[in-house]
Amino acid sequence: MTGKADILVRQTFPPLASFAFELAVAGESMNIETNIPVRPVTFMSDEKRKDKAEVAYFMRRLYARGLTTTSGGNISLRTGKDRILITPSGSDKGRMRVGEIGVVDLDGQPVSKGFKPSIETLSHTLIYRARDDIASVIHAHPPQASALSASSIPVNTSLFGESRAILGEIAYVGYHRMGSAGLAEALAAALTTSNCAIMRNHGVVAVGSSLLEAFDRIEVLEAAAALTVASLTCLKPFAVEIPEADLLKIDEMMSKAERGRCHIRGSGHETRSSG
């Protein structure tokens, strides 16, 4: 639904107050404490709300899966040529709500009034500028991959076929302070030829033609990192890699897939392509 409506909020009519609260959660201005006034409220379009809800959902899913910390990580979704939905700075990742998701342009300038975007917004916008085939960027701090990021040990994608197929060539980015322009530039350069990157002493970033595809890459990257750590510790005498000839066959199989096309099917907006 698009348009404007005047909403009366009265204590004597709790359902309306509840509805108004939902609107407030959705990011619209509404004061339910003052009982009436009655302020014009701009409704979010269904499309915009669905996109924001998807971003919030994937942030909660990322946290629930133990792939990032309460304060760490950020997610964005490109919804138009110059419009990016992105998670805010300093918010609880496990309880991310649709109304917390804001909009920035390709320069990282907030379009949503009063919105304070993630400190890594510059990384997101530079990556989108460098990759017109992607619609989502996810940054996270998964424990095992982050542990390897603080070492010189690379993730071994030769231990499990899924790692090789889904991750391809992982990019490695040297140390830069979080939120810095140096980090954003190095990441954007590294991700021109890879779909995921490990940032030294920091964490990981994955891109995709949908939120689901980028999320899948983060999850598979963490699983590959855990397997790498195991192969170097408890499994060390027993770890076995996939034969080289078969790894090349997997590479060939994946390279036949259309570039930019989502490798995994999902519901709703999860399979959207960049616009």
Ligand SMILES: [Zn+2]
């Ligand atoms: Zn981070």
